[in-house]
Amino acid sequence: MEIIIQPDPEAAAKKAAHIFAQTIRSNPKAVLGLATGSTPLPLYRELVAAKLDWSAITTFNLDEYTGIGPGHPQSYHSFMREHLFQHVNIDPARIHIPDGLTLDTEASCRQYEEKIRNAGGIDLQLLGIGSDGHIGFNEPTSSLASRTRIKTLTERTRRDNARFFGSAQEVPLHVITMGIGTILDTRRVLLLASGEGKADAIAGAVEGPITAMNPASALQLHERAVFCLDEAAASKLQRIDYYKWVYNNKPTWQQ
Numbered sequence: 001m002e003i004i005i006q007p008d009p010e011a012a013a014k015k016a017a018h019i020f021a022q023t024i025r026s027n028p029k030a031v032l033g034l035a036t037g038s039t040p041l042p043l044y045r046e047l048v049a050a051k052l053d054w055s056a057i058t059t060f061n062l063d064e065y066t067g068i069g070p071g072h073p074q075s076y077h078s079f080m081r082e083h084l085f086q087h088v089n090i091d092p093a094r095i096h097i098p099d100g101l102t103l104d105t106e107a108s109c110r111q112y113e114e115k116i117r118n119a120g121g122i123d124l125q126l127l128g129i130g131s132d133g134h135i136g137f138n139e140p141t142s143s144l145a146s147r148t149r150i151k152t153l154t155e156r157t158r159r160d161n162a163r164f165f166g167s168a169q170e171v172p173l174h175v176i177t178m179g180i181g182t183i184l185d186t187r188r189v190l191l192l193a194s195g196e197g198k199a200d201a202i203a204g205a206v207e208g209p210i211t212a213m214n215p216a217s218a219l220q221l222h223e224r225a226v227f228c229l230d231e232a233a234a235s236k237l238q239r240i241d242y243y244k245w246v247y248n249n250k251p252t253w254q255q
């Protein structure tokens with residue numbers, strides 16, 4: 001795991017945006033895995049401002065609420081349109097987000113996995129993290145081998161996301177999410193986290209045991225996982241000085 005610690009959320013997002021921009025520039029046909037939530041907002045702003053060529057880029061989003069359509073203001077379809085897709089020259093046919101209104105969830109999830117495979121797999125996957133360590137919507141105790149499927153949100157996640165809906169009761173109970181196995185299959189993962197509210201989840205993910213109780217800890221098994229953190233999210237890491245030391249003393253060719 002590579003741990004990058006920056007002074008504030010904007011600087012962490014800038015670093016992450018730099019990695020995404022580099023990927024898009026070096027491979028104009030890259031397949032990107034995208035995430036929602038408040039954390040990636042400054043990253044998407046940076047990417048829009050960078051005026052990159054998205055015409056041959058393919059994207060797969062991590063998750064979507066069920067029971068709400070793409071036009072619902074709190075759907076992840078709307079989120080992505082508003083914060084990224086409407087501002088760049090992406091081909092709509094290359095955008096993939098789970099279908100929250102499907103009448104055949106199992107078939108739809110299977111097809112989502114197939115589409116990822118047919119696109120050649122995901123080159124770079126963006127992740128946020130929930131305060132309980134969830135990635136995508138893989139709540140604690142999700143199978144570490146799980147694939148795209150329906151999940152039931154915990155009360156805690158519904159409370160955390162209530163700010164977008166008005167109240168926890170209005171947050172859909174069920175979601176469709178890529179699995180942890182799906183995420184582990186991606187070629188590179190970039191987890192972006194900021195704020196003190198994420199510090200316990202990050203400490204568990206990076207330094208705790210690999211456990212379904214903290215789904216992000218599964219990333220310890222990923223060959224190329226980068227955690228881009230601000231100081232607050234990194235504040236409970238026991239080896240924080242070591243991570244900074246490693247980052248500041250990289251071989252020149254790796255900088």
Ligand code: GLP
Nearest residue numbers: 036037038039128129130136137
């Ligand atoms: C939701 C999303 C996750 C995201 C998490 C944290 O649960 N499904 O992908 O990481 O929220 O969101 P925020 O960045 O707003 O804290």
